[in-house]
Amino acid sequence: MIGWLLDALPLSYPDAVVVVGTAVVGFVAGALGPLAVLRQRSMFGDAMSHGTLAGVAVAFLVTGVKVPEVLLLGAAVSAGLAAFAMIGLERAGRLRPDAAIGVVLSTSLALGIVLLTHIGSSGDAQQSGLNEYLVGQAAGIVERDIVLALALGAAALAVVTVGFRLLRSATFDPGFTAVAGVPTWAVDAASTGLLALAVVLGVRTVGAILMVALLVAPVVAARQLTKRLAALVPLSGLFGAVCGAVGGVVSGKAELPAGPVIVLLATALAVLSVVFAPRRGVLARVRRRRVAG
Amino acid sequence: MTKTMTQAPAALAVHELSASYGGRTVLDGVSVDIPAGRLSGIVGPNGAGKSTLVKAALGLVPATRGHVRLLGEPLKRVRSRVAYVPQQETVARDFPITAVQVVEMGRYPHRGWLRRLTRADDELVAAAMEQVGVADLAGQPIDELSGGQRQRVFLARALAQQAELVILDEPFTAVDARTESALLDVLTGLCAEGRSVVAVHHDLRTVLDRFDHAVLMAGGIVAEGDPADVLTPANLEQAYGIVVAR
Amino acid sequence: MSPDDVMIVVIAGLLSTSCALLGGFLVLRRQALLPDAVSHAVLPGIVLIFLLTGERASAATVLGATAFGVACVAGFEWLRRSGIVGSDAALALVFPALFSLGILGITRFASGAHIDLDSAIYGDLTFAPLRTMSLAGLDVPTSLVVTGCATVATILFVVLLWRPLHASTFDPEFAELSGLRARAAGRMLLVVVAGLAVVAFDSVGAILVVTFFIVPAATARLLTQRLGTMLVVAVAAGWVSSLAGERLATAIDSSIPGTIGLASAGLFVLALLLGRRGLAWRALRSRRPES
Numbered sequence: 001m002i003g004w005l006l007d008a009l010p011l012s013y014p015d016a017v018v019v020v021g022t023a024v025v026g027f028v029a030g031a032l033g034p035l036a037v038l039r040q041r042s043m044f045g046d047a048m049s050h051g052t053l054a055g056v057a058v059a060f061l062v063t064g065v066k067v068p069e070v071l072l073l074g075a076a077v078s079a080g081l082a083a084f085a086m087i088g089l090e091r092a093g094r095l096r097p098d099a100a101i102g103v104v105l106s107t108s109l110a111l112g113i114v115l116l117t118h119i120g121s122s123g124d125a126q127q128s129g130l131n132e133y134l135v136g137q138a139a140g141i142v143e144r145d146i147v148l149a150l151a152l153g154a155a156a157l158a159v160v161t162v163g164f165r166l167l168r169s170a171t172f173d174p175g176f177t178a179v180a181g182v183p184t185w186a187v188d189a190a191s192t193g194l195l196a197l198a199v200v201l202g203v204r205t206v207g208a209i210l211m212v213a214l215l216v217a218p219v220v221a222a223r224q225l226t227k228r229l230a231a232l233v234p235l236s237g238l239f240g241a242v243c244g245a246v247g248g249v250v251s252g253k254a255e256l257p258a259g260p261v262i263v264l265l266a267t268a269l270a271v272l273s274v275v276f277a278p279r280r281g282v283l284a285r286v287r288r289r290r291v292a293g
Numbered sequence: 294m295t296k297t298m299t300q301a302p303a304a305l306a307v308h309e310l311s312a313s314y315g316g317r318t319v320l321d322g323v324s325v326d327i328p329a330g331r332l333s334g335i336v337g338p339n340g341a342g343k344s345t346l347v348k349a350a351l352g353l354v355p356a357t358r359g360h361v362r363l364l365g366e367p368l369k370r371v372r373s374r375v376a377y378v379p380q381q382e383t384v385a386r387d388f389p390i391t392a393v394q395v396v397e398m399g400r401y402p403h404r405g406w407l408r409r410l411t412r413a414d415d416e417l418v419a420a421a422m423e424q425v426g427v428a429d430l431a432g433q434p435i436d437e438l439s440g441g442q443r444q445r446v447f448l449a450r451a452l453a454q455q456a457e458l459v460i461l462d463e464p465f466t467a468v469d470a471r472t473e474s475a476l477l478d479v480l481t482g483l484c485a486e487g488r489s490v491v492a493v494h495h496d497l498r499t500v501l502d503r504f505d506h507a508v509l510m511a512g513g514i515v516a517e518g519d520p521a522d523v524l525t526p527a528n529l530e531q532a533y534g535i536v537v538a539r
Numbered sequence: 540m541s542p543d544d545v546m547i548v549v550i551a552g553l554l555s556t557s558c559a560l561l562g563g564f565l566v567l568r569r570q571a572l573l574p575d576a577v578s579h580a581v582l583p584g585i586v587l588i589f590l591l592t593g594e595r596a597s598a599a600t601v602l603g604a605t606a607f608g609v610a611c612v613a614g615f616e617w618l619r620r621s622g623i624v625g626s627d628a629a630l631a632l633v634f635p636a637l638f639s640l641g642i643l644g645i646t647r648f649a650s651g652a653h654i655d656l657d658s659a660i661y662g663d664l665t666f667a668p669l670r671t672m673s674l675a676g677l678d679v680p681t682s683l684v685v686t687g688c689a690t691v692a693t694i695l696f697v698v699l700l701w702r703p704l705h706a707s708t709f710d711p712e713f714a715e716l717s718g719l720r721a722r723a724a725g726r727m728l729l730v731v732v733a734g735l736a737v738v739a740f741d742s743v744g745a746i747l748v749v750t751f752f753i754v755p756a757a758t759a760r761l762l763t764q765r766l767g768t769m770l771v772v773a774v775a776a777g778w779v780s781s782l783a784g785e786r787l788a789t790a791i792d793s794s795i796p797g798t799i800g801l802a803s804a805g806l807f808v809l810a811l812l813l814g815r816r817g818l819a820w821r822a823l824r825s826r827r828p829e830s
Binding site: 037040041042043045046089092093094095096097098099101102103105106107109110111112113114117118121209210212213215216217219220223224256257259260261263264267270274280282 | 566569570571572575579618621623624625627628630631632635636638639640642643646647746749750752753754756757760761791792793794796797798799800801803804807811816818
Binding site: 348351352353372373375377379383384385388389390391394395398401402405406407434436450 | 567699700701702703705706708709710711712713715716717718719760763764765766768769
């Protein structure tokens with residue numbers, strides 16, 4: 001399906017697959033990132049990505065095979081569970097968001113480690129393939145992964161587009177939306193599900209530890225350039241895609257792991273935008289203060 | 294004592310004070326002298342800069358320009374003589390602490406990081422809690438108190454500090470009418486002892502009925518002086534932009 | 540329990556003591572995620588010191604790593620204060636970037652350096668009793684000495700700065716005004732957290748750093764209503780999880796940091812269900828008709 005695109009790129013086939021794969025993942029994460037960042041839930045992504053480890057391990061233990069789709073499903077389920085645990089702790093446990101995130105993050109990480117150790121000690125050679133969920137492995141991307149990411153990403157973006165006004169009002173003013181008749185839990189569930197999807201797609205490429213940067217940095221960069229949410233989502237997706245693609249190429253050429261390279265690129269973009277953005281940037285603010293003073 | 298108070302330096306003297314809050318200039322060259330020994334209210338519409346004025350005067354919001362004297366001295370030299378009762382929102386409500394522990398904090402400005410609280414300190418704490426009617430709540434965790442009880446505890450902390458100037462930021466929001474009246478009695482009592490009280494407040498009626506001095510703000514100072522002279526229909530219209538019937 | 544097992548429990552318990560003491564303040568100050576960020580951000584510091592000196596576990600390493608931890612906190616604070624980025628996004632922006640630098644440093648320059656990522660993340664508590672140093676003629680595990688010193692230092696810190704720390708956590712404006720130098724105390728807290736995170740990172744790995752800082756303190760918060768008792772309960776929860784986790788790891792032959800993490804999560808869930816205003820009580824009460 002995407003063979004023509006891979007052929008059209010001036011890269012060898014394996015490199016082209018990595019670049020297209022990281023670009024797609026970057027786009028999906030960037031476009032869905034506002035769901036976390038604008039609700040002040042950036043670190044949710046961190047706990048969710050750590051949560052994927054346990055899910056991957058359980059999926060592997062149950063099925064005994066390393067089928068990407070199965071592991072992905074396990075990861076998605078456990079990332080979603082982690083998210084609901086956090087929301088539940090905030091609501092019912094009267095915990096502050098940061099403490100709730102911290103508790104869930106360390107619990108799911110501990111659980112993941114124990115399960116992975118168990119798999120490792122049962123002498124299964126394939127467990128090394130599970131480890132890549134922690135630190136990421138872009139070189140392992142195959143064409144099938146891209147198709148899967150494209151399909152899921154398109155579905156997620158369709159949901160965002162259809163439910164755009166709802167998500168916008170829920171992000172901006174959760175109380176108002178609840179009063180207006182849409183239950184908060186429904187919006188929470190939808191946006192959490194979408195985030196889980198983004199996390200799961202990205203986690204194998206950049207790793208659980210770095211995944212959160214892929215959700216947050218493109219949004220921060222785009223946020224400085226536009227005020228409108230309707231422009232923020234595609235712009236942030238674009239930034240994510242560019243960082244993914246460039247990071248994919250650079251890491252291939254320099255023989256470096258792709259995750260850290262992509263994350264550093266995205267962070268650099270965010271910092272550039274924070275400093276130089278025409279209206280909201282640090283420099284612009286300093287200049288305005290000078291003129292005003 | 295009563296006569297010399299009139300020559301005492303202003304409780305709060307602000308000269309050409311400018312401050313910005315969240316990137317927006319809220320105060321621009323504001324000057325005002327709030328006299329000592331009185332119960333003074335700072336009133337005005339939302340966003341008039343009332344809270345920013347006291348916060349900038351107390352160094353809680355950085356001032357970009359101007360200077361401030363509290364009790365005739367710069368802030369650094371009078372810290373222990375000035376007590377502040379913050380807006381309830383800035384306090385960590387779910388902090389695990391009991392009422393008496395909050396009031397004990399009033400002695401920290403006198404005791405610093407390490408010196409133990411003495412028996413005299415304990416007596417001051419107990420007396421302050423007695424005075425505002427929360428002595429029986431001493432062991433209660435702060436997050437189990439009502440808004441009114443909590444505000445009484447915070448006033449007790451200011452009393453325990455034995456400050457000459459007490460500054461309160463919106464002390465009566467989330468407080469029942471009975472508590473408000475009781476707290477005002479305590480504040481009036483402080484002024485009768487020669488201490489000064491400055492409260493940011495939004496209820497014009499209370500200021501008119503119970504305060505000795507009023508400062509009306511809307512960006513800058515609209516008027517200040519005796520409440521009856523300050524809260525005139527003309528001044529209020531200028532501050533609030535609407536015609537107010539008295 | 541073999542002497543080695545006891546030693547592991549003691550090292551983990553000492554570490555959990557100092558982490559829980561500071562973690563209590565962090566949880567109340569809404570900074571619970573800082574140790575997580577710091578423990579990741581120190582990696583480039585460790586790599587840099589290795590490249591400069593060729594050592595991976597020296598005093599220089601601790602200093603270099605702490606410097607990066609402090610840089611992470613400072614960058615986070617600057618971003619947060621500037622108001623451009625929310626505090627959650629600021630954190631999510633700073634620490635992955637530093638961790639990325641660390642990983643690139645390892646793969647590019649230090650691949651033969653035995654700074655392997657696995658031990659950084661999982662820690663090597665299991666081998667802690669085997670690495671010893673000579674102290675007054677006795678062979679003492681290095682980790683025991685290091686965590687012991689860290690614990691003493693943390694207790695001293697919390698006792699000496701008790702007033703500014705708790706006053707500024709409860710009511711920052713009052714603390715600032717009262718001349719307690721609350722802002723300075725807050726910054727010192729973050730520096731000490733960074734230093735401790737480095738020490739902990741070296742002894743038990745990144746997982747347990749996060750767990751020890753947050754979970755016991757969050758557990759204790761559910762059970763207590765005074766700061767003093769909260770910190771004592773948090774320390775106790777840390778020791779109980781260290782012991783239970785170590786026993787569990789031996790029983791099922793698993794990763795010690797992982798099982799300690801699970802044990803402390805178990806304590807947290809118990810507190811959530813059975814603590815004051817616990818979920819179990821609430822469920823019982825809602826069944827019974829209102830009297």
